[in-house]
Amino acid sequence: MKKTIFFSLIGLVVLVILLGGIKGLQIKSMIAQGEQMAPPPTPVTTAAVNSARWSMALTAVGSLEAVQGVTVTAEISGKVTRIEFEAGRAVARGDLLVQQDVSTETAQMRSAQASMELARLNLKRARELLPENVITRANFDTVEAAFKQAAAQVDTIRATIAKKTIRAPFAGRLGLRQVNLGQNLSEGDPIVVLQSMDPIFVNFQLPQQELALIKRGLTVNVTTDALPGETVAGRITAINPVVDRATRNIRVQATMVNPEEHLRPGMFVRVAVALPTIREVLAIPATAVLYAPYSDSVFVVEPAPADGKAGKGSVVRQQFIRLGEKRGDFIAIASGLKAGEVVVSTGAFKLRNGQPVVVDNSLAPDFTLTPKPEEG
Structure with missing residues (x-):
């Protein structure tokens, strides 16, 4: 009985060792097949590193x-009686913007003009009488001075009315209105912003x-x-x-x-x-660059090594570069590449160093120094 159990255990151990050996050989064979199996090449678009002549730019x-830009303000105090502009509209030089109350000045103007007219007539008569020595030269000077004072008074009132008639100082576009009808403006109060565009x-x-x-x-x-x-x-x-x-x-x-x-x-x-x-620069599409904090890089397309697993196709090699000026869809390369080399122009983020690729430029985008976005 004991011998039977002993031989059974020995047979079981031999069976386990035999099964383990067979499974090990199978795993080893699968590993060998996996090492010999090459992944299918990844389709990529490419662009050549070209020498170009770029004008320098700062x-x-x-x-x-x-x-010209100014905030139109009130020159003197007065009540707003008319607002003749709309916010945001273009105006020409001299267009009326705001009219302040000038009723008092208008009445004063009529009185001043009557006084000036009387002084003018007196001066005219004095000029006629002076050659005949009917009046003295001193009297003539007094009459002439009275006329000038009356004219100055008219000019003063006219200037006050002009200051209360607020016009655009130059052509431009108005901003938001900052006054309301009936508002009493003080000297320097803002009315509207005017900008020459x-x-x-x-x-x-x-x-x-x-x-x-x-x-x-x-x-x-x-x-x-x-x-x-x-x-x-x-x-x-x-x-x-x-x-x-x-x-x-x-x-x-x-x-x-x-x-x-x-x-x-x-x-x-x-x-x-x-x-x-x-200046002469080496330029590649900006989409070819993999930007990173430590260093920027591109993937250069090269023939696969003869002893590699990629066969006779192409592989990519990651190349670190130093960038220069960007212009349109292109970017200048300060160092790291040579003219004539071919780089992956799109989709470089999905590649790894030494990965087999196949070039397919049928869907490659057009790169230009003066790109214009398509209208949707």
Whole structure:
């Protein structure tokens, strides 16, 4: 009985060892097959690293400012009797905005004009009598002075009426109304903001070391989030003669046409000053770059090594690079690539170093230096 149990246990152990050996051989075979199996190549679009001639540009951030801008205020105290403008409308120079009460001045004007007319007649008679020595020269001077005083009184009242008749000092666009009908305005009370919109200034600052590169007349290209995909051109019209002591920057002003008034004073803009100097750069599509805090990189497409698992196809190699200026859909490469190399232009984020790929540019996007977004 004991011998039977003993032999049964031995047989069971042998069976377990045999099954374990068979399973181990199967796993080893599967591992070997997995090592020999290459993943299918990933389709990618590519672009060549091309040498291009780019005009140099100085970039900065700036803000827009009206060529003429003012808050129209009351010059003298008075009650508002008429409001002749609508908020947000364009006005011409001299258009009536607000009329203050001038009833008292109008009455005073009639009296002053009557006094001036009487003084004029007296002066006329005095001129006729003076050559005949009917009146003395002193009397003539008194009559003449009386006429001038009467005329001055008329001019004073007329100036008061003009100050209470508030007109647009220049052509532009009005802001929000800040007065109401019947309101008593004091001297200096705001009425409405008036801004000249076309042309418009853009103010920006450049480092002092760039002073030798800039001059009046250079083209300035301005972009803003308010006009996506559009570039507005202008020209440098003024360079501040004083360098800021705190920042060592110099303030520059450019003027741009703004017929549709899409650009408004106070807006933030990006500025690029086009310089006449041309330089050679290596450019690739900006979509090819993998941006990272430690270093930016691209994937270079190369023939697969002869002893590799990718066969005779292509593989990608991650290459770290240093970036330069961005222009349109392209970005300049300061170092890390050579002309003629081919990089993955889209979808680089899904690749890994050494991964087999197949090039398919049938759906590759068109890259340009002056992209224009399609209208939806």
